[in-house]
Amino acid sequence: MRVPLSWLAEYVELSQGTTPEDVHAALVRVGLEEEEIHRTDLSGPIVVGEVLEFVEEPQKNGKTIRWCQVRVAPEGETAADGGESVHGIVCGASNFFVGDKVAVTLPGAVLPGPFPIAARKTYGHVSDGMIASSKELGLGDEHDGILRLTELGLADAPVGADVIALLGLDDSAVEINVTPDRGYAFSIRGVAREYAHATGAAFTDPAEAFDRPAAREGGYPVAIQDQAPIRGRVGASVFVARTVRGVDVSRATPQWMSSRLRLAGIRSISLPVDITNYVMLEMGQPIHGYDLATLRGQIVVRRAEPGERLTTLDGQDRALHSEDLLITDDSGPIGLAGVMGGATTEIGDGTRDILIEAARFDTVSIARTARRHKLPSEASKRFERGVDPNVASNAADRVAQLLVELAGGSVDEETTVIDDAETSGAITLPEGYVSGLVGFEADREETIAALREVGCVVDDSAADLAVTPPSWRPDITERADLAEEVARILGYDRIPALLPVAPPGRGLTAAQILRRRVADALAAWGATEVLAYPFVSAEQNALFGAPDGDTPEAVRVANPLDATVPFLRTSLLPGLLAIAGRNQSRGLTDLTIFESGTVFRPARGRSYGQRELPAGSARPTPEQLAKLQDGIPPQPRHVSVVALGNRLPKRVGESAVPAGLADVLAAVQVVALATGVRIDVTQGSHHAFHPGRTAALSVSGAPIGFAGELLPAVARSVDLPRTVAALELDLDAVIAAAPATVAASPIQVMPAATQDLSLVVANRVPAAAVLAAVREGAGELLEDVRLVDDYRGQGLEEGTKSLTFALRFRSGDHTLTAAEASAAKLAGSALAGSRFGATIRE
Known part of the structure; x- marks a missing residue:
């Protein structure tokens, strides 16, 4: 979410000299994640100029340039760069006329790049500045011609006025990452409230400028017929329809609005569309406008039927799924609810009457539809996180107000309001729960004040508080969420940083x-x-x-x-x-x-699988x-x-x-x-x-x-x-099988006696078994025994083999005699003979 600072300042007090870095730091304190800062990287003098005359001069390279005389200051006054009030400027564009107001970058200005502007000789003239295009000023990608201020509704801008301030290019925006559980921060309204939480600055809710009417009929007919709710929740719980007639869609979007939309990352399209996008960013409520003349009968919100298709505003013909929530009329589907409108009811150049839709759709339904059709949109991004059910009519009134002010329309008195939104129930917050969970002492008064600051209604008549979350916070569903809100508002810095002390004696097993x-x-x-x-x-x-x-x-x-x-x-x-x-x-x-x-x-024969999981509110019992x-x-x-x-x-x-x-x-x-x-x-x-x-x-x-x-x-x-x-x-x-302790073998000081033993056994007898018998029979004097040869061939009976073992004998208290070593060897041979019929090879 990108938040222009000038827009933010309309709803929360920003102290003099507040920088984007300051705003980022404040928002981080209440748990939002900072991303980037967006600024227009240019400096003046850039002024409003009036084209007095020009001469077209064909060049040898086939290009035609215009040698222009442009007034850049009121007659008789010095220009912003210290020069004459009329400058000669070479321009390669041909989309302007004598009398047009244009943006002139005078010598000394620096455009994004950076691209410094200076007087320079070109095409046989000294060009004393440059007439700028939208792209050169950082306003967009349009570079085919220069920017005509007349097209922006600024034909009356005074010559010599500062273009940077006039076009809102002195504004900046902070970008924050909005986590899925905090959809309310996808609006200027929500971010302004969070900034107020962080700094204590005064906050003004833009939605409070309009009354929230009760459910009623009388406007455009609307019905909600959801026969296949997801998770038992009907796809649309709120639907507001207001009609504005006599709109002049050809009027230009005011520069202040298009500048803010640009800084917020949204391209200016047309005045009605820009107004709906503006209100969506302002209040967090997606709005859709229909050309009233293209609607056929009652609007019905329902699920798609087998075989239905819809061409959306991006020109794509889409096969619909039975779970897709649709906006329909007598002609069939006219929009994917909460995701994108249909092409048949799109507002165009001939539109005179507009029907405004402001609704609240089920989060899961919109999320599935957007992913199913690979169609993420600014609207679905907000609906799938949850929008405030109480702001739909306020947002529709705000759109109607702007259409009247900027497009010359008039609002029908009758309005359709369907409001079946469920209200949040109270959550019991036991005394001392917050302190026990967050790790610092939060007394009762602090807790109540913090919860009321975030918009909760707190009943403190009993020891345990009864807390009703605000309508714009669907993420608050249990008391742990309330404790988190208290920690956010009181400050995460109050949570002590303590390393747990490991209990003694509990190392690795x-x-x-x-x-x-x-x-x-x-x-x-x-x-x-x-x-x-x-x-x-x-x-x-x-x-x-x-x-x-x-x-x-x-x-x-x-x-x-x-x-x-x-x-x-x-x-x-x-x-x-x-x-x-x-x-x-x-x-x-x-x-x-x-x-x-x-x-x-x-x-x-055993079956394994998931057993019933115990509740997370208490430690599982040994039986569980x-x-x-x-x-x-x-x-x-x-x-x-x-x-x-x-x-x-x-x-x-x-x-x-x-x-x-x-x-x-x-x-x-x-x-x-x-x-x-x-x-x-x-x-x-x-x-x-x-x-x-x-x-x-x-x-x-x-x-x-x-x-x-x-x-x-x-x-x-x-x-x-x-x-x-x-x-x-x-x-x-x-x-x-590992022993509890392993004792190191003592270093022997007595000399060893070595002897070899060759035994003949059947081929089927494993050598390891014979070796084990020799080791066992030789007794304690045998220090080591290894198989060194396995011979099968001439000199042996068929089906037999000769195994030769190297034996090492040693005594711990005296030097062994040859007789003692031989006796131990023969004892080992005898045991191998009794077990496997082994005989000593001659």
């Missing part, structure tokens, strides 16, 4: 600490953390959601953003692979990425919270890693090292070290992973995830290279 430690460890290891969308398709959930190939239960979103991915994820891998593919397509071929996030694992929690599926937190490309790039003398299964297994150990949990890795299987290159992950025998290399077909389906390694861990399960 143990689980939160471990989750952060895991993410930090993976990032330090070299992986990049990413955040994927949680929405996937049924196929993606089936591919990764369950290792055994069963289709997991999944939560379907009721209103998905994308119909192709309507489910919540049961695995993190689909999102990670999509991110990897996107980076791969942009040339980032070597990637190791991870995500720590929740997955959604509903129990099979339990019911809400029961409607939420389990959301365990997982961590997943995807690695592809090269782990180490090719270097001089070294080949590239591709990423693979070993890398994601290393990531498993990173998670294990970060949490202090021992994660066991065994041979596994997964329908999306390569057979023989898939590991099952477990803690104390309980499965917690899997790792491996994707099947080439799966990798190809997501546009990734042949080898892609991935893992997924149930991080909540890992954290649940």
Whole structure:
């Protein structure tokens, strides 16, 4: 909303020297948002000139210029630039005549650009100034000819008068951002009231200059027939129709009006249209005018019927929707109510009688219509935020008054007024409520005074106040809104700025600490953390959601953003692979990425959905919270890693090292070290992973995830290279198994004894199981055991393999003998033999 300061000053007192910056600062104090300041960037001398004579001089370039003699000061007086009263000026335009009054920029003037004016020699003459066009003065885009003041109704302007003041170019405007809940600020009336709240300046309501009549008939016949109200609210609750006859639409819009409209961001069109726009800006009530001669019978406000169409004022033929609220007569639709009028009843050059419409339409209906037809307008912008139902007749009277004064019309005495607007009920404001909500002490007298200042009617006969909001504030519906108004008026600066003190002992939980430690460890290891969308398709959930190939239960979103991915994820891998593919397509071929996030694992056979929400006026009870929690599926937190490309790039003398299964297994150990949990890795299987290159992950025998290399077909389906390694861990399960404390291993001072052990077992026996048996059987002396060789071939029976383990033994209090180390090794071998039939390879 742009607010010219001269217009604002008509309804609220602006002290001498008030600048646009001052107005912005005042409006910000009451919660409005400042945007820009609009000024006309020019300086004088720019004066009224009279064309005395001119000579047309054709030029060699084909152009014809006029050598003009222009009087720029009364005869015998010195011009504003100190020169003679008659100046010789070269002009390239030809749309003016001898005797015309024009705007002359004299030497020393500066036009927007900046473009300084000086006497200069051109076309064989010294041009002592310039005759200006509308565009050069910042009045509009018209640049085909010079500005003739006669066309602006200023034929009697005295020669030498200051054009800047005459055309209102010395005015400025402040622009504010009006939030959806404060539609009343889309008017000079509303902004003036807010400025008065901020400064205490005297405010004059322009609507109070006119009486508000009771509902009556007698004017142009009008009926409201809304058979399809939205949200149970009829589309039109107020409709005022006034007739003005004998209007001269050819008269020019007064300069003061067109200047204010221009500063407010609205283009001058014609006198009747400019008057309706002017009143809309002034009072916040959109007005529409009809050519009375084009109306056919009674005006009916109703919804559109099937197949109806309407050509609006912008020339577009529009197919109407059954929810569209229309203005109709016997000929059919003549306007989209509250949005735009129809072309058939448009005011034109031949219009003599005008019917004025001022109405109040339902906010939701107008908002839907404007968006449905992609037709935002100044009127719909106000209607969809809510207009004052009590100002419609006042605004219609104001339009009629201006038409009489400026266009020579006469007003019919009969007026149609339909007024079915509901009045706001009183809101109970308990004693002490405001202070408890806003955070500072507001006593009873201050609260009452603040509410009355914003227009509320306050009944203070009881301890609890009964407050009726003003008609122009449909946004005030509950006591919290009243508290906000009190805080606005008394000043937001009274609200103390206090930082809450954290209760002692309430830092991060143990689980939160471990989750952060895991993410930090993976990032330090070299992986990049990413955040994927949680929405996937049924196929993606089936591919990764369950290792055994069963289709997991999944939560379907009721209103998905994308119909192709309507489910919540049961695995993190689909999102990670999509991110990897996107980076791969942009040339980032070597990637190791991870995500720590929740997955959604509903129990099979259970239905989940929204439960009844408790009222917001009180804290939910434990029972209510339990019911809400029961409607939420389990959301365990997982961590997943995807690695592809090269782990180490090719270097001089070294080949590239591709990423693979070993890398994601290393990531498993990173998670294990970060949490202090021992994660066991065994041979596994997964329908999306390569057979023989898939590991099952477990803690104390309980499965917690899997790792491996994707099947080439799966990798190809997501546009990734042949080898892609991935893992997924149930991080909540890992954290649940984490010890409360992790003790550091002591530094050993005794020497270690190392020995190798080669065991022959059947191919089907997992090496990890044999290693576990050796570790268990060797006892406390065994410090470390690692698999160093897996041999299958000549020298072994078919169907067997040789596993070689490197063992390190150490005692904490003495140097081990070879016999002690050998005895421990043989004990480990014996346990592996009893469990898996392992024999020592000779």
